[in-house]
Amino acid sequence: MTSTPSVPTASVPTASPSTGSNPNVAPGRFRVRYGALVVAMMLSFVLVTAEFLPNGLLTDIAAGLGVTPGQAGQMVTVTALVGLFVAPTIGLIFPRLDRRNLLVWLALSAALSNAIVAIAPNLLLVLAARFLLGAAISGFWAMSIAVAARLAGPDNVGRGVMFTSAGVSLATVAGVPIGVLIGEAFDWRVTFAVCAAVTGLLAIVLALVVPSIPAATSASIAQLIDTILRPGVALGLAGHLLVVLGHFIAYSYVRLALERMPDADATTIVVLLGLFGLGGLVGNVIVGMIVDRTYAVLCVGVPAVIALMLAGMIGLSGSIVAIGVVSFVWGGLFASWLIIVNTWVGHRMPDRLEPGGGLVVVGFQLAIAVAAGVGGLLVDASDVVAVYGVGIVALLVGAVLFGLANRVPRASRSVNAPSAR
Numbered sequence: 001m002t003s004t005p006s007v008p009t010a011s012v013p014t015a016s017p018s019t020g021s022n023p024n025v026a027p028g029r030f031r032v033r034y035g036a037l038v039v040a041m042m043l044s045f046v047l048v049t050a051e052f053l054p055n056g057l058l059t060d061i062a063a064g065l066g067v068t069p070g071q072a073g074q075m076v077t078v079t080a081l082v083g084l085f086v087a088p089t090i091g092l093i094f095p096r097l098d099r100r101n102l103l104v105w106l107a108l109s110a111a112l113s114n115a116i117v118a119i120a121p122n123l124l125l126v127l128a129a130r131f132l133l134g135a136a137i138s139g140f141w142a143m144s145i146a147v148a149a150r151l152a153g154p155d156n157v158g159r160g161v162m163f164t165s166a167g168v169s170l171a172t173v174a175g176v177p178i179g180v181l182i183g184e185a186f187d188w189r190v191t192f193a194v195c196a197a198v199t200g201l202l203a204i205v206l207a208l209v210v211p212s213i214p215a216a217t218s219a220s221i222a223q224l225i226d227t228i229l230r231p232g233v234a235l236g237l238a239g240h241l242l243v244v245l246g247h248f249i250a251y252s253y254v255r256l257a258l259e260r261m262p263d264a265d266a267t268t269i270v271v272l273l274g275l276f277g278l279g280g281l282v283g284n285v286i287v288g289m290i291v292d293r294t295y296a297v298l299c300v301g302v303p304a305v306i307a308l309m310l311a312g313m314i315g316l317s318g319s320i321v322a323i324g325v326v327s328f329v330w331g332g333l334f335a336s337w338l339i340i341v342n343t344w345v346g347h348r349m350p351d352r353l354e355p356g357g358g359l360v361v362v363g364f365q366l367a368i369a370v371a372a373g374v375g376g377l378l379v380d381a382s383d384v385v386a387v388y389g390v391g392i393v394a395l396l397v398g399a400v401l402f403g404l405a406n407r408v409p410r411a412s413r414s415v416n417a418p419s420a421r
Helices: 009-014 034-065 074-086 099-119 123-152 157-185 188-209 221-229 233-251 254-258 266-315 320-335 337-348 353-381 384-407 412-416
Strands: none
Touching: 034 074, 034 099, 034 123, 034 157, 034 188, 074 123, 074 353, 099 123, 099 188, 123 157, 123 337, 123 353, 157 188, 157 266, 157 320, 157 337, 221 233, 221 353, 233 254, 233 266, 233 337, 233 353, 233 384, 254 266, 254 384, 266 320, 266 337, 266 384, 320 337, 337 353, 353 384
């Protein structure tokens, strides 16, 4: 496979404002702003924690609002659906707003959402508040590549994205469990109140620590379409959609796959799921350190190995140790996928980081929605083996599409970048 070359040094002086690059600073001498990256990581941590808190507090929330668990579960659904519309358009809605200030407003919106949920008397108001949270989450992820490029430098986009992606793994491993513990000790509403307070505090810290991040110029629907039509971009985005679809169609029913093990009790399953989350933390660090040099290989190899892990989840169900290894590797590889695909965007279209980031988020949200529907139909009509088979095929096809996308020469304008001005 012919890898896509990294962005030439000569292109940096003409980088778009969306990258936030200083044309007077050579990439090799760029000072990585680790403090600001940690703040961005903490914001992603609290946003994702708030997004999935209903999963851990579902029965308590349902009882408190006087609704069924299925109705309370729509708190997660609405946040995902909002992303389909907000992610690709937030740059168009706020074309001139400094991206640091945008992050601050998104954090404040999430804080307000959590505060409303903490005191809302009924499900309707809760869902309206979660709509606001969904907009904040998708807006944050759409801006994450541009923010990473500004804080880590044009040569270290992957390392910058590693921090925000690590927030997702931390939320899975620690954020949601801590939220559940607070809910058990006090009340589920207290958990959301704490989230509101922490997110509001982070909004203040963001304003103080994160430097100015100028908005991309000429944001428009035409620019979004032009980004998709660039050589290799549509192929890569299709591959991204299939990779996420393949993962989620299998992970949504991982409990059923784990229950195929002989004598698998609840404690064993919890430990195996914990290994999945631990693998995510390790994978984030390892991949984040090497992704800027190896993204073209990783965006093909990682989906292929995840497909192998899905096959192992089904074929090795007789061994708890083997399934533990599979869970750890699977968790580590998929947790790093956001880093990989965002780095691909950063190198493939360095002058279109905002629309590229929005399209990545749309791919995630659309894949999650399709996976939930298709997976449910398959598991009811057949069994979990069929679900995992579809997941394997989707991952392998996604890997092939990325391989083909990376063979397509980059458009010269994404290297020279004058069109972004």
